[in-house]
Amino acid sequence: MNKSTMKYIGKRLLISAITLVIIVAVLFLMLKLMPGTPFNDEKLTEAQKLAIYAKYGLDQPFFVQFFNYMKNMLTGDFGVSFGIVRNMQVSDLVGPRILISFGIGIAAVILGTVIGVLLGIYAALHKNTLADTLATIFSVLGVSVPSFVLGLLLLLLLGVTIPVFPILYESSHPLRSSVLPVIALSFGVIANVARFTRSEMISVLASDYIALAEAKGLDRTTIIRKHAFRNTLIPVITILGPILVNLMTGSMVLEQIFSIPGLGRLLVEGITVNDYNVVLAVSFLYSVLYVVMMLIIDISYGIIDPRIRLGKGD
Secondary structure (H helix, E strand, O other), X not given: OOHHHHHHHHHHHHHHHHHHHHHHHHXXXXXXXXXXXXOOOOOOOHHHHHHHHHHHOXXXXXXXXXXXXXXXHOXXXXXXXXXXXXXXEHHHHHHHHHHHHHHHHHHHXXXXXXXXXXXXXXXXXXXXOHHXXXXXHHHHHHHHOOHHHHHHHXXXXXXXXXXXXXXXXXXXXXXXXXXXXXXXXXXXXXXXHHHHHHHHHHHHHOOHHHHHHHHOOOOHHHHHHHHHHHHHHHHHHHHHXXXXXXXXXXXXXXXXXXXXOOHHHXXXXXXXXXXXXXXXXXXXXXXXXXXXXXXXXXXXXXXXXXXXXXXXXX
């Protein structure tokens, strides 16, 4: 790995770290400004509430609370839950749900990306035909129809009318229980990836270097596989990061529909009961996921096209 690449990666890592610190500060401030408290029990007297605030350090100045939270967070301590499971470590509450939400989200992205790329390439190679028109219609529907609507339709069709899959999430059968949510989430991914792939593939096939390759006598399969496909992947890779994070944050309704014990459902419960630590921890995890995905994409983008690395490095 040469010096320019190391400099490029180091700069991206520094920017990502600063971004995460700013995100935590903004989230912390927003939660403190929210109306209500985690201790809204009418049976508690003011003296009891003050004692509870002192116990959890909520009576300290904002900057002291923020500094203590950052210090503890670096050791993996996100505090305790105030409302969902009182005094339970947030890390213990969040940990088991990460694998469920991430597993469903990643499976949906992989399935959607593979099908979307193949569909986009097929549509581009058959431009202005019936197949291209059908692929375009499918892309429009995929972008327009919310995932929870498709989830409800799948639930009704394959869960009730034809009981092939469980209606609600079963921890004893996680794979069977994840099929319908994954399909519902992947529908939008397929549409977006297919649309971008088709557009970029058409643009690449019309470029000068493809015409040169054809003039040299290369067969169409070799041209597509070795020349067009790689350049087509650049915009697709760019949108995968935001798509994955959008799936994670946008799956809250689906997690409610299928009773999936994931991060989205936990976040909704935390907001409902003003459980600051749970809301902050889950929101921070989403932020980390987004920043890490954008970092990976940024680095991958620079590796695929060295002009980007050199331009940003300068």
